[in-house]
Amino acid sequence: MQDGQLSIANLLRHGSRIHGGAEVVTWTGAEARRSTFAEVGQEAARLAHALRGLGVTSDQRVGTFMWNNNEHLVAYLAVPAMGAVLHTLNIRLFPEQLTYVANHAEDHVVLVDGTLVPLLAKVLPTFETVRHVVVVNGDPSSLQAPEGVTVHSYAELLDGQPDEFEWPVVDENAAAAMCYTSGTTGDPKGVVYTHRSIWLHSMQVCMTDSMALSQADRALVIVPQFHAMSWGLPYAALMVGASLIMPDRFLQPEPLAAMIAAEKPTMAGAVPTIWQGLLALLDQKPQDLAPLGRAVVGGSACPPSLMAAFDKLGVTIIHAWGMTETSPLGSVSRPPAGLSPEDAWEYRILQGRFPASVRARLVDDDGNELPWDNEAVGELECAGPWVAAAYYRVEPGQEGSEKFSPDGWLRTGDVGAITPDGFLRLTDRSKDIIKSGGEWISSVDLENAVMSHPAVAEAAVIGVPDEKWSERPLVAVVLRSGEKTTPAELQSFLSDKVAKWQLPENWTFIDEVPKTSVGKFDKKRLRAAAADGSLDIAHLT
Template identity: 55%
Template sequence: MIQTTMQHGDLLISGLVEYSRRVFPEAKVVTWTGEGARELSFAEVGDQGAQLANALTKLGVEAGDRVATFMWNNNEHQALYAGVPSMGAVLHTLNLRLSPEQAVFIINHADDKVIFVDASVAPMLSAYLAGTPNVQHVVVTNGPAEAVTAPDHITVHTYDDLIAGEPTTYDWPALDENTAAVMCYTSGTTGDPKGVVYSHRSIYLHSLLGTSTTGLGLSNRDSVLAIVPMFHVMSWGLPYAAMMAGATMVMPDRFLQPEPLLAMMAELRPTLAAAVPTIWQGVSALLDAKPQDITHLREVVVGGAAVPPSMIKKFDGYGVPIVHAWGMTETSPLGTIARPPAGVDDEEKAFAYRVTQGRFPAPVAARIIGDNGEQMPWDGVAHGELEVAGPWITGAYFQPEANVTDPSKFDDGWLRTGDVATITPDGYMTIVDRAKDMIKTGGEWISSVELENVIASNPAIVEATVIGVPDAKWDERPFVLAVVRSEDDADVEAHRKFLEERIPRWQVPERWSFVTEVPKTSVGKFDKKRVRQHYADGDYTVIGDPQG
């Protein structure tokens, strides 16, 4: 058999760091302060990454040790993204919005040795530290060491003091590209959060998708507003893709409300932005009240949950296209991106593609599995559980003793996503629903996602989620939890009439409740687990005739 003549080079984050600091020194990381921005060039990111590696080595951090971050999106976090994996340690991004019980569980399960924490959230971390006996050091960024209250076994430092005087170069080790680089945990909506460990190779390959025209299409002409948190699946891979492309990163820090986000856009004029739908709902509401030109954005990438078609049309009205993306913590996360195929010039036909979750990139294999384990056809009609496989798809969850697979999540090497989906003959995937969120009423299925999209198209609705609830006659019926624009809009009969003109009558919900905010998960999705619990506990005032 003929052998390749190609050289082998391990795909390492250290190579990405050195490339970005040398080739794109003009690119920046820009962090919003509330009054303006502070900047760090990619060359300086590389310098600080090396300083961090030198300092962490002195603290006793060795290859494979976990270094955690409890931080917002900012300059210091980007430097940690650069330095920690490059030295051979594992960067573990901690979700700021988990419950105390889940946060302590994750810190201990990952066996974090050092934690970097922003001073603004240091009191929150302080409450966890008594339950984390293996943490040895805490480093405070953007504030004094006194911001943290720690047990005697933990030494507290400040970021500036830690790296002061350290060399801006480091002899990066020649790692195997399959070495662990970054660790993230799922949000734990069912059971304990699960750890996913990304390799240098998987991150490097995923970053290439970020620069591909079939992916995010990042280039050195872009400035990316990364609203999606760096603790949520590596900010969808943006920090590393930006290093590869030479794109400037705009970091919002803790200023995630619509008003400061729009202020950032006005001053810094990013060309691309990424966040979950609930963020853009808030931005849209403020834009309606205080119009502002946002056409400097060539695209808004939205993932984490299905985007209502009405929101896509709303942003079209602002002159900014929304691009749908789908993924999970387990998929690094980019699994599909929705761009219409070439040659589709008709606006209505193009829109039909845009409201799907999109096409799979070449490295991501996909299949849909029916109730009896059979593979379903790609005909755009047949649906089943979506399963995926590929070089940036996890094949197991992290365990301290062994990397083991969970048969409820993995099927012969394929990741079982838990999403019910259809795929068209030309490869466009649409999420019908989460398997656990499908509503079976009188033997027929209702997609909660499709119902939510129709409800959200009503101008009187700000946001709404749908769950299935027990029903004596039909086994299950949909229940709507909604936020309306005014008290006058809390009219169930008006909402039902709106729906009757758009969906089959048997799908129209009888039970409604109106609240000031729909519960959300730590990453901004509707928290249907909490909604179900509140409903079962009788916490909602339910309006409407259960017998329809």
């Protein structure tokens, strides 16, 4: 058989030619601007020529500090196709973390959206290796760059550049892109994706028992392009010709509802908090979501109550699990065929079934492998062609290297069980499990149970010290607008949903659950608030 390279350049050639009529739609606030995949291909060539002129000649890192939009898609394609490495900078990281990742990756050029210039300006003087900043859809004069950094206009830089580029032959195992973890402990860690890993991952996104992306789809890509490569949706779209709807900076429930009404997406991808916000809006302002038929939800466990609510709206939420280190697709919950709706539901609320390319195992605290019986609980470890083998520039023995087992498997930090037919049931993150009286309490199970109460919008559960039991759960509750309830009522509501010894005695009502840079519950901040006494905690007897 012939040995063809699985490269982003070949994916770009394919998508812009075979699927040249597909489009990328970028929301502008009231309406959309559009480019076809053929036009994206031409713009990618112009960007590649421009970057060559800025000294990007081999595998230099090109950072993006951008929202989901047409120009970000162009960078997704042009940078790796020309042999350089795309580095998506998470705009929601703390300033010191942004400084760390830009310097650790040794970014040479940064593309920044005009609306994000003020945010970048605060940290740009700390970026030691950046020599050029390209302002996209904005005024470059608005950025006062430090000495040694030249600021360019994206439009002017690309103006007059050729619409074709001689894409080099790149080894499929070479680096194509990189993301850094959100750094909840220690410094963020760099994960490098290869051309091959992205190609294989894209194929999996398109498979029918996965996200089932196809040329018939219009995909609303809410999950940020700066987080885990937007779950691989941009590259998969080029593979099959699915049109992309990009929300840019308009991520609030109202503009998302307007996008759905105007652009008629058939599928979408976002973390649970996005769908919770949209659901709250739809409760107040009902809207027909058709033809939106499915939404892939990952990033954190999706409450079953949220899935049930969208079922009533005609949208099937498909539970998925993954992480930056798994590109991120690790599992997708497509129930086995032939089940009744009731039995299928029991599979839908799980984190999903592992595809052929992702190997999984559970291990206990002593490193012993556990059976797949849906009862034994241990830490999930993964291996496969789109699973990280190491962190970028982390040597054995350094902080972060312990995330990989001696035989090369990724230690995910997620704790759960696996069914005999390969479905993952996560119970918690290892750092979030509550150990009470020698027994484990799943914060995720408690959160899902509390959020099934009609008055509750969000609930986050953490462990707090207890003299008798070592730890007990504390439930932080956000109420729906106009709703009221009490800790005693909520505890009573849980009485037939969890074991008696798991019933929380500690409750607090808050305005909003703090979130991480990628929309997950930030339990570290909740623990700090509980420890310093800033939460008003009710203690039931």
